[in-house]
Amino acid sequence: MIFGKKKKSTDNKSSAGTEIEVPNLEIKASGVNKDEAVGLLIACRQLPGYPLAILLVTNAINTRADRILIDFSAQGAVARYRVDGIWESLPAMDRATADALLVVWKKILGLNPAERKARQDGKFATNFRDIDWVISFMSTGVPSGERVLFTIERKKPVLKTLTDLGMRDAVQETLKGMLNGDKGMVVISAPATHGLPTTWRIALENADKFVRDWVLIENKKNQEPDIINVTEYFYEDGGDSAEQVFDKVRLKQPDVYVLPSLIGPQIVEAVLGQIHKEHKHMVTRIVASDAVDALIQILKGNPKHAKALLGVAQGVLNQRLIRRLCESCKQAYQPTPQLLQKLGLPAGRVPKLYKPTIPPPPEQRVDAKGNPIEIEICKKCNGRGYFGRMALFELLVVDDNMRKAFAQLIEKPDELRKFVKQAGHSGFFEEGVLACALGQTSLEELQRILQGK
């Protein structure tokens, strides 16, 4: 079967022949004229690469992949799906097959199929399995050949609350208290590819915006989807500068400044002035490996105002995405007292932990005589053992003791982390163990995440 998945296509027609059933995928390419698009699609349906081109995308959606990467080399091409953050290779394709598939996508998206070096970008909207999707396409020449990336996103975000993200109630309360406070700075952070834009949006949307005015100032070129009840102002090259925009915004007397980046020393100084004199509040974000790293980066990135920024810092949130165990096939086991002790869990409190069910690879599914044996593969997770992801959160509360420690140990991050731990801060390990104790994830997965894999 193409792309190795046993799954049947979306309809139930049984096909006696060898024809591959290609699901119907409606494609609305952006930047392509409507009439032209219809003609292109009809023409593309006749091309040999059409069935595979469509299956590449529909199978990706069926397996919940959010990225498709294809690497073309002189010999052939390898496509990979990213499911819950893990890359899975599909069976290798020969070059002719892969080229035929790529021609189809470039044509449908109004790009030039003959161009294999310069970067080309396309985008299309589709509805598949009753869900609206927005799919971006990018192709570019690389030293080994050509690389193609599809990014698959739902048009409407599914995650809406901090609970959806997996945040514990106690952490939610503390975070909301920080966001709804005044005279301070709250930092939201995560390592790259760990869902920072989503948490940023949801945290801001769940803060109290009914009695306070929230404004966001950002470079126009970094514009992201709107955040409900946050008024957005943009600066841009050739237009109003960040300082000009800030001056205008200040006149409106907002309560909270939302700065996806700290922009520059002038803005930092102006916002700090507003925090001190008028009890305004600030929320910013940064890509960082943990909460300590996030605050260090902010202080070091703004040396002139480091002391003042540390003075107003109230809290730093950081998160890492972790796979959830598949509820249909996870297996319980009894942890030994030694293991519980190692995890810092009191004896008797956690009777069970869980692990994933991972079937052996196909070549090992044989009996002693080498005859194939049928192993039932979980229909929900397709043998991955995991289904979907949640975030582990660490929320660093920055009090006077913490400020002192950051001021003294900023050049010694490891000592700083030790101090933070001794101060009773719950980090990714402690949060992860809690998630394991609740049966949400496994110790193996926690270990993978803690190692930054």
Ligand SMILES: [Zn+2]
């Ligand atoms: Zn399963």
